[in-house]
Amino acid sequence: MSIYNPAAEKILLQKIAADDELAFKHVLELYKNNIYSFVVKFVYSKADAEEIVQDTFFTIWQKRDILPNIEHPRNYIYTVVRNKTYNYLNRVAKNKKLVAQLWANMQVESNNIEELSDLKDSEMLIQSGLRNLSQQKQQIFKMSREAGLSHEEIAEHTGLSKSRVKNIIVEILKYLRYYLSSNTIKVSISPILAYLFS
Template sequence: MTNNQSYDEHALLSRIAEGDEKAFTVLFDLYLGKLKPFVEKLSPSPADAREIVQETFIRLWLNRDKLPQVTNIGGYIFRIAANQYHMAVRRALLQDKTLDGFKTTIHHSANPTERTVRLNELQRLINEAVQRLPEKRRQIFRLSRNEGMTIAEIARALGLSPKTVKNTLFTALANIREYLAAAGELGLCWLIFCLAA
């Protein structure tokens, strides 16, 4: 079935609710092309956008029992995607805050010399990652991280919308995580710690 073919949407959703994977594939094909541009506008990171799209359809399948009651499937799918985006932003902001917790863990788990070396290495990697950010992204990250400013405060200070600040900060955090992960074991340890928080 293609977009140009007529179909009974309610019947399709009922089949999906019963676990019909072929019917779900039809729905996936119908909405993937519409959903991707929407998510890409929300998230400036292509990798994050792909993950949000995937998670949207996973959520749709896991909650398929609710589909027969849905009257506007397009709106329903887009709402799931928007929720997934906001959850991703919250996770990114939370992960940034756990950095201090990781430093505390290092402080209590190593001898003084090793502690100093590990903390210095971690800080060096973070500084390198921040320096590699584009100027505006770096500025917003530093206002949030170093100055402790909220998204609303940064938006007012820079004359930007809160959404723009949130998107930029989200991307900055993703860039830093990617840099730390590529740096080796220490970066990966921090990444795993953050994801588990």
């Protein structure tokens, strides 16, 4: 996205409120990629993430009469998308504790992987490795490393035994260690390994 210009974007919102479709398309182009990147971190499904992005802009258009009162356009847009993402997670998640954890992560918008800002390929590489695993293993990894749940809590949420959860996590980490070391990237993978095996 270009440099944030709240005054210019407030004018765009005012035009949208006056049914200006070109202004709406302009705002969509400004935000759609960043919003998609935000949503997919929590939804992990490209199709569902795209649907949430579309629904976000549909809501903005549908409620365009309130736009002239918006003082901070970016904050408003991200509030809408956070709420849409939370509602999605609330629908699909079986346990509310996990949703609460993900919501907290959403609000902070940071985690250990994101803090490795100089390693632009790190998150992509880890996610690529995870996609090779079963849905169950992906879910358990996310619960453990991203939601911060204990083995006991994961066992409770999945219906597996605590020892089985522990064994699965060992299998996942062993695989990711192999995957990361087997894939050549331009940056050092040691900080990624430190994140995974800490």
